[in-house]
Amino acid sequence: MSNPSLLILPGDGIGPEVMAEVTRIIDWFGAKRGIAFDVSEDLVGGCAYDKHGTPLHDDTMAKALEVDAVLLGAVGGPKYDKLDFSVKPERGLLRLRKEMDLFSNLRPAQCFDALADFSSLKKDVVAGLDIMIVRELTSGVYFGEPRGIFKEGNERVGINTQRYTESEIARVARSAFELARKRNNKLCSMEKANVMESGILWRDVVTEVHEAEYSDVELTHMYADAGAMQLTRWPKQFDVIVTDNLFGDMLSDLAAMLTGSLGMLPSASLGAPTENGRPKALYEPVHGSAPDIAGQGKANPIACILSFAMALRYSFDMGDEATRVEKAVEAVLADGKRTADLLGEEGVTPVSTSEMGDAILAAL
Amino acid sequence: MSNPSLLILPGDGIGPEVMAEVTRIIDWFGAKRGIAFDVSEDLVGGCAYDKHGTPLHDDTMAKALEVDAVLLGAVGGPKYDKLDFSVKPERGLLRLRKEMDLFSNLRPAQCFDALADFSSLKKDVVAGLDIMIVRELTSGVYFGEPRGIFKEGNERVGINTQRYTESEIARVARSAFELARKRNNKLCSMEKANVMESGILWRDVVTEVHEAEYSDVELTHMYADAGAMQLTRWPKQFDVIVTDNLFGDMLSDLAAMLTGSLGMLPSASLGAPTENGRPKALYEPVHGSAPDIAGQGKANPIACILSFAMALRYSFDMGDEATRVEKAVEAVLADGKRTADLLGEEGVTPVSTSEMGDAILAAL
């Protein structure tokens, strides 16, 4: 049997430096645990545009479709702000999501005990928080047609289309119900069924899937605006949340920010299982490319490292190895090591990106 | 000259009880300040459906178009959840917004000193918070065509259309720039120009209006997901925010919840100035119909009362009288009077809806 294969796409900004620490951990698994990966590396985002004039070269896309999992750093930067929409760094990421058909985006919002003070929320509101947002990632207003800027009389008109089919909703609902079963058997679905027909269909299909296949899971529905409110007021009322692409974009960012530990949060984007049983999958930190601190050794590599842990769990069925990485991260935090984003408390030890990598390797 | 005219639409749930307190304040203005209004009252939402089979009768719509300002309580309730989309309580409200052409929805998020402890956020994050969200209210995905649930092969498909014309963006941008000039000369515009063409047009038009007419105002742009994060992290970085209908729905609810004083927050929905110089206008509390506590004298009437204060300011150019109402509310809070939603601190006096009305009248 050949080794599991990984495509690494460090991307822009702090992407390369945080990914460098992940690479060391991958090497450690090969050397110390006898778990070797076939690793290849390529470009995505602004750096791909600089080299190829496109944020994702066709060859890279082809490779992504071949490997068992893709690890992505981050894309984008002010340098690319003025580029045409069709070649912006984000298009590279969106193309990966779409062509790999990664419809289920898992975004844990977890508050690390050692870091609860970093939240802008009161400690009792967020301490111990552990929720999972499942965001539909390949459809909705991100991809619906017609779209564009058109001329109507002497006016420009900007158009995007929110569009969901029954099967698109059903498959992401199933993945959320499955997750709920592995957690606390509780799922909240969010949309705007009070103003959007696509929201009505969303609610109906989630309800149908629930009745037919998952009636053991407790299902509730909430309007997305109320969801934003309730996440802010008392996030611990939620366990798993399922929502569409655009609402998921906002709600998962909001949930991530609640924890105060943005530099800590990983994400997984999964497709349907392939022939070998593994889903197509892409793993990436929730944080962005942070161009303002890029190249200074200030970035926190933990979100990217925990994204690799998610890969171990969801792509390679190595839950124990994933836990090993997560425990190492916790140990290092408990030991007081902090990258620049997490300074401020008394008695902690400031470390650089690579020193954080050192510490996690040592803890492993 | 005839009296200024008001149409009162108490609506559903706690709407009627909070509006009853507003009516007493209107009467007080007639009796004590010689400022008389011609007041009429009518139905909207579920109660209108119960009586007429539609959430907004054509006669009510016609009246709303005639008066100088509409005051609305709240609409909706579980009783109406199963109604067909076209006659849901919300449709009444949406029809008012659309046919009155109320494109500019002002949603202040203000943290009242006496209530800062109610926020789920740390006190220093929200104390003194005073931001204004300007939400486009008559276009975007709330109203765009095509929309509906269609059959495609043997699948249902839910479709809504996000659609903005140049002039729709420009007029709400102008109203936000005008407001910024009256406040701290700072405006942040939010969209998802990185994934939606309608967001690109939004950003372009706001920038053009800025350059041509408001270059004295400091303008920034932010993606809406980052906006949700930044509002949560450090809301005081913002002063006036302008955004579209759907993003505005979520971001303004989020901002309102940050303050911890949801029962306190008013809103104004304004159109273009009419012949008499007054804009078409509708004023309503940010909170909903709260069916769970309706009819029990527990509701906080302050948001609705402050909505009337906004009417004094924005429709009738009576800024001093508006301030009089606002000061009365502050005095009552400083005095420790609290409705059920704001209990929990030591040393406060619990009051009912009407006792809160009594206290505010006394303070006037």
Ligand SMILES: CC(C)[C@H](C(=O)O)[C@@H](O)C(=O)O
């Ligand atoms: C970078 C951008 C295209 C992306 C999105 O909007 O999906 C990001 O915000 C995210 O949430 O992954």
Ligand SMILES: CC(C)[C@H](C(=O)O)[C@@H](O)C(=O)O
């Ligand atoms: C009641 C509903 C239709 C409405 C909206 O979505 O606009 C409400 O959430 C609001 O923000 O006023």
